Each structure stands twice: as structure tokens, then as C-alpha cells.
Amino acid sequence: MVDYSWPPMNKRRVIGQRLNRLDGPAKSSGKAKYPTDVQRPGLLHAVILSSPHAHARVRSIDISAAQAMPGVEDIRVMSPAGTEIQWAGAEVAAIAARTEEIARDAARAIKVDYEVLPHLVKEDDLARAGNRAKAAGEQVTGDPDTVFRESGVVVHEGSYSIPVITHCCLEPHGSTIEYKGEKVEMWPSTQNVSGIGGDLARSLNIPVTNVSVHMDYMGGGFGSKFPADRWGTEGANMSKKTGKAVKLYLDRRQELTIGGVRPSAFAKVKIAARRDGTIVAWQSESWATGGVGGGGMPPIPYVFTNIPNKRLNHSAVSLNAGGARAWRAPNHAQACALTATAMEDLAAKLNMDSLEFMLKNANLTLRPETYRAQLQKAAELIEWKKYAHQRGDKTAGHIKQGLGIGFSTWGGAGHASNCRANIHPDGSVEVELGSQDIGTATRTAIAMVAAETLGIPVEQVKVKIGENSYPASGASGGSTTIGGVSSSTRKAAMNALDKLMDVVAASLNVPKDNLEAVDQRIQVKGNPDKAMTFKAACQKLGVKSISEMGTNDPKNPGGLNSQGASGVQMAHVSVDIETGVVRMNKFVAVQDCGLVVNPKTAESQVYGACIMNICAGLMEERVMDQITGRVLNADMEFYKLAGIKDIGEIVVHMDITPEHDRKGIIGLGEPPAIAGPAAISNAVANAIGVRVPGLPMTPERVLKALYGERSLA
């Protein structure tokens, strides 16, 4: 029985090293070919015609003029007469033409007659949602009513919200598709190399084995790029009809309108603590939208789940707006934004330092020791003692500074993954997985695990991912990839090594169990003199390569990966109370993540999440217009993302300890992308002395909170 467990921390030679991303040179030199870069002979360019109306019925659609335009090769009606359109931006037709310019002209020449229907696109006022709001059942724990009335209990009530934001992937959704006879070649921008072919096949009603998926790189997904999508289906249909490859990606407006959003969350929260700061009761009336399907209740109260008395009510509000897709830590950033804010407001009412308040209540979390240690570490890194003050910076001048806290939890166990490891007689090694590198440095992690296992340098491992002909591996979502692919790679490489050791054992005349693979040798454990080089061992294979599989079964990860990551983030901001502008001074993330394969790229992932948090905390929101029913800022001028000057100093502390390491690998995509907006909102409240109830902390909102609605008149 092969022992797959990770080598002990002090024995690792590759895992745990700060290695450069293997595909860094290709990316930094522009040589990396993304799905949107794919060229095919005779390639047709396709575009989508979107509905301008948020709610409408298609009375008729006339494509004849468009079809007659020279250079137009195919048009597919996606919303035929009778279709009820449910959001602006919805796909009405797809047009393939010799050039993109012609396709856009043709889209403009399509005549659609709509019967415009009433729409609702804003959910900030629950009272106005009417029958578009659907209440979920009330959940009650303990006896909140009695506790809220008890004397000696301090009660705070407040309103909090976090808006819909979009994924705004820099590479838009879409794919290039080429039908060749019965077979379909697909170059999608996806997080789901092994699964997207099946998704396309189902929509085309063809065998999944007919679809070949190719993707070496992709330009960002963040949870929004799993399916083939309707545009994939129509791209395929147009390719079949024309006999040419069809390239169909959303344009920027469509990407921000129908490419996926993170649901909003709003809540009226009532929270109570004893005078010593112990939280005793929570009540919330929350609502959320993620489009026509409404939006589920975030897991509130967040992290501090063991508040003994709770009443939770939630309504899902259905809007005529582009639908939700998973967004890095679904519903967790929202939960934190509704919980950490209310907690700090209560702490302020108690005149307690918010750090002390969090520490005091850590027992209400599932991992009190971890959170306490992380709160203390983050406080040290942000210099809490130096900058902390009671709510409202009382120093003179119009620049006020403040500190705020957020916290997170996430699963992150590895997904189902299969890997094939090949060792060839010339000493070359390949590992093959139907996985994808969405920016996580998955390729690098796979190579490192194989290299560690086989005792060879990383450069000697050829990682083959991005094809659905390789052994199936899960989609990259929910922080499951590094755990999944590392575990399957470990097992496949161990199984292959075991076969190689059979050969070496016979040749050195020692029992196989006595052998180890280190420093490009297969040797008797601890004895480099009784050894054979890796290459020489491979030569002994003669003409037959070794090819072995390894599988990560999420139900039985065998200690290689697990779940349960905790994190604490703190923000230090300066707020100009004359202009309402909030500036980041410093942002600290303390993150626990189990065994870390490559600290360098893992830190990059956390830095990136911190910056996304700053975007969501300070500027990001989808703005809907109730009159036209459209997204007002479906572009990158007004859908604001932080630039390089907006982020301040960022400090990332990876909580790498033997204790965490023993848990095995825990995914890191979502955990650091949760706590930031709440931390920033709290820091602003600490600075200016009042709560800005809704995120993001834009100048407009800050001024309103300071001086009332009329301040902007």
C-alpha cells in the first residue's frame, strides 16, 4: 500500500518554496495565447444583439435586411416572437460575419418589435418591491424577544447593505468554436475545462465525446465562467451551418450586464450585548437580489454563529436585471458586510474598543483560538494600538482616520480530480489533468507536487492541462482546485514512482520499501551511495513508459486536503470629511490556509483578493436605472475598479504553522475575498463617527451619512 501522505514540513524540497509561476514568462511577454486570441482559417466574427428593454415580449423579429448584407454569413434568432425578455441585455440574436464590423452593422439592421412590459430593477427599498419580494420562512433560535427586553442589555439597531457588483472579467465570456464534420473544437474562456464540453454537447444534442476543449490561459472568471452558455451554443450552430470557425465573445457592455453578478444584500439588524460586551441576541430582516431568481440569505450572523438568541427573516427580491453567478465566496462577503458592521456599531455604543469586543466574543465562533490569534496578529500588523481611538476621530482638521475589522470563514476542500502521471524511458515526466489555471498558478502547483514526489526539479515536469481529453478534473470554483489537483497529482506520481521503484529494487537488489526518491536519485533511504539516478532508473524501463492514475475523492481525501479556513482583515483609512473621499492607508490580511504549496503565488492570490475587497469597499457597484431598466455603468469608466494608486499599503500574513499544515491543503480563492468591504466600512465609521450604511464608501454616501440627504443638493 503506497503511503500518499505529504512529506513532513522539514523534509520537503519543493513544496513550500517560493517559486516563480511557470507560465509567468509567457504571460509577461504577451506570448500566452488566450481563447480570445485564437485564430482559425476563415474565422468568422460573431456578436450578440441584446435586448434594450428590461422586461418585454418580442412581438416580431425581422432579420431579412441583416441577412442580405454582404459579408453576413449566418444569423440565429435567440429570442423568437413570443419570448418574454426578463432583463436588459438578454440575448435576442447572434450574427456571424466575415468581420466584426459587418457583424455589428448587421446587428443594428435587425428589426425587433417589442411589447414593453413593466419592470423592477432596484431593490434598495424593500417596501417598493411588492409581490416581487418572496419571504423565506422565519428562523428563531432561543428567545430573542425576551433577551432584547432584558435590563442590563444594550441594544443597537442599524441598516446595512452591499450592492450588486459584477465580475467584470477582463477577458469576456465566450468561445471560439469550429465544427468539423461531427466533431466540435472549442476554445472557451472557462473555469471548467473538463465540464464545459459536456455542457455544450447537451445543448447541441451530440455525444460529449465529440467535443474537444482547448484552453491554455484564460482572462479571469471569479466564479462566472462554468457553463458553455447560450452564446456558446449559437456559436456552435453558426459554425455548423457555415462550415467555418466562429468567434463569439461578449462585448464589454454585455460582459458587465449579462456576464454574471454577485447578489446584493440588505438588512435591518438588531443586536444586543451585555454591558461587558458579550453578544446575546441577533435579529435581522434581510433581503437580496441576484436577478429574476431573487437572492438567498447570506449566512448571518456571520462567523459569530453561536449567538444564543436569534431571529432571522429574509426576502428574495426578483429584479429584471442580469442574473447572479457565483462570485468568489458566494454570499460570504455579504454576510460579513451585514455582521461585522452591526457588531462594531454595538461596540461603539458600548464604548468598547472594537478589537477588544471581537476578542471578547470569539467564543461565539467555531474556531475561537484561531480567530483570537488572527485578530491579534492583524492588530499588530496594522498597528492597532497606535491608531485606535473611540468612534469618531476627534483630532482637528478635515482628514479623519480610522480602523476597522472584518473576518471570514470558508470550506475549500479539494474537488474530484484525476491525474495521469507518465514516466518515460528518457527520464521525462508528464502529468496530465483536465484542469485549468485561472490565475491561481495551478500549473505551478501541479509541477511542484510532482517534482517533490519524484525527487526531480520542477522544470523536468511537463504539466499538461487545459484539454478535456486529459483525465477529468473538477471546475475551478469554491477554492477547490489546488487541493484537488495537488492530491490527485500526488497520488498519480506516487503510483508511478512505485512502479519505477520495482525496477530499481530489482536492479539494486534491495526491498522496494527501503527506497526513496530525492535529488534526482532513487536511493536506499538515507544512503546516497546505494542509489541510481532518476534518469538511469527510467532507462531501465526499456521501451515501456510508466503511466499511472491518481484520484482525489472528495469524500475520502486521505489527509491530503481538507477544509475550514479562517481569516481576519483590517483596514486603516483616511476620510476627507469635506469631499467624502476615502483613502486606503493600509490593509492587512491574516489568512490561515492549511498546507501551502507555493507561498509566493498563494500570497499573490491573497493580495489580489485584498485589492478586490478594496474595489468593493470603496467604489464597485452596478447602478440600475428604474426608468430605462438598464445598467447605467456597464463600462469601465463608471463601473469603477481600483487602480494602482488607490490601494495603499497591503500586508499579507499567511498563517503557515505546523498545526495548520497538518490539515493538508485548503483552497485559497475565496477565503481572502470576503472580509474587506466590512473592514473598510468599519474603518470609515471609526474615522467619521457615523455609520455609512451602504457599501461602497463613495464620497456621495459618506457626505450623506455626515450631513444628511441635503448635503448633496
Place this chain on the structure above:
Amino acid sequence: MNDLEPKHPGKKKSAFSRRGFLQGVGAGTTAAGVLSVPAEAQAPKAIGPGAVPITLTINGKAMQATVEPRVTLLDCMRHYMDLTGAKRVCDRGTCGACTVIMGGKVIYACSVLAIDAQGKQIETIENLTASGKTHPLVPAFVKHDAQQCGYCTPGFVMAAKGLLDRTPSPSYDQVKDGLGGNLCRCGTYVGVRQAVLEAAKGGRNG
């Protein structure tokens, strides 16, 4: 129409002629392009809407294509010349993913028409590793892990190249100013700042 197809130099004889081009430019675009036009060529003559042959000087090479006058430099490079390092993201001068250097200036290739880019020296990301020489920005971006998905990265590298061309030893603030016109969704700014400072320190060979 055959002339919608890209034409690569040396493969086919180009239909392009300098005079024909200048006649075209006179009607549709900036005065600057018209100054050298001989008098007899100045009669207003619409160019387009059909495709016209153009020549661009990219990374020191003349590249030809036949494109509609409304085609941007970015789309011309990406769709007709297989120069796909520059990316199309916002397509309207906000994000910097399409950054190239034209006439020594950092520009957004999505915001310049291909026909207007004729006669200018254009440098793209592909030039930073051309002819066996690697610009120090490339390894610096790798070392500081200044890329995740990498889609924005060529734009950052080119904006940084333009900055270092102008300001060989930039301060931290100058780095931030120089790259303030580029956006990254994955959040790579921390690595980018370090990479550019290091590449500046290490001197340039570009």
C-alpha cells in the same frame, strides 16, 4: 470581397500605394495626416466605408492589411496581423489592456484608428522578447509575480516600458503615475509596483 482577408508582407503583392492612401486620409481624418499631400490629391474623396489597404510599421517591420477605415489599431493587430499580445477589454480608452507605444508615446491601441497609425513607429509587447533579447521588465514581472490570469499584463508591461523609456529611474510615485492608466481585475498591483522598480534599478537593454 477578397480584400477582407489579412495580407502579410511578402506573401501577396499589396494593393497599397502611398498616394492612394494619402488621398483617402485627406477626407476622413486629422489635418496632420494631410499636410504633406500634394495639391492635386486634396480633392475631398471619401474613404471607406469599404476596406482600404494600409501599412503599419510594427516592431520595425512593415505590416500590411486591408481594413475598413473604422477599424482600430488594436483590432487591426489582433484580427489581421496575429499580434495578440495587446488585449481588448474596455475598447474605449479606460483600462490599458491594449497599451502599445506609438511614436515614442504610450497609447491605447483601442482608441487609435489603424489608418491613422500609418507612418508611425509602433512597438508592441511582442518586441520585448524579439530577436533573442529580453527586456528586463519581463523577468521582473515574473519574479514579483505581477500576473495572475495575465490578461492585463501585456498592457502593464508596455505602460511600464514607456515609463522607463521616459524616466529610467522612476520614483515610487512616478511608477504609480506611469501605470495609473491600467486596470487589473485579479489585483496584481503590489507585484507590478515592485517589478517596475526592480526593472528600473537593473537598467535597461530595450
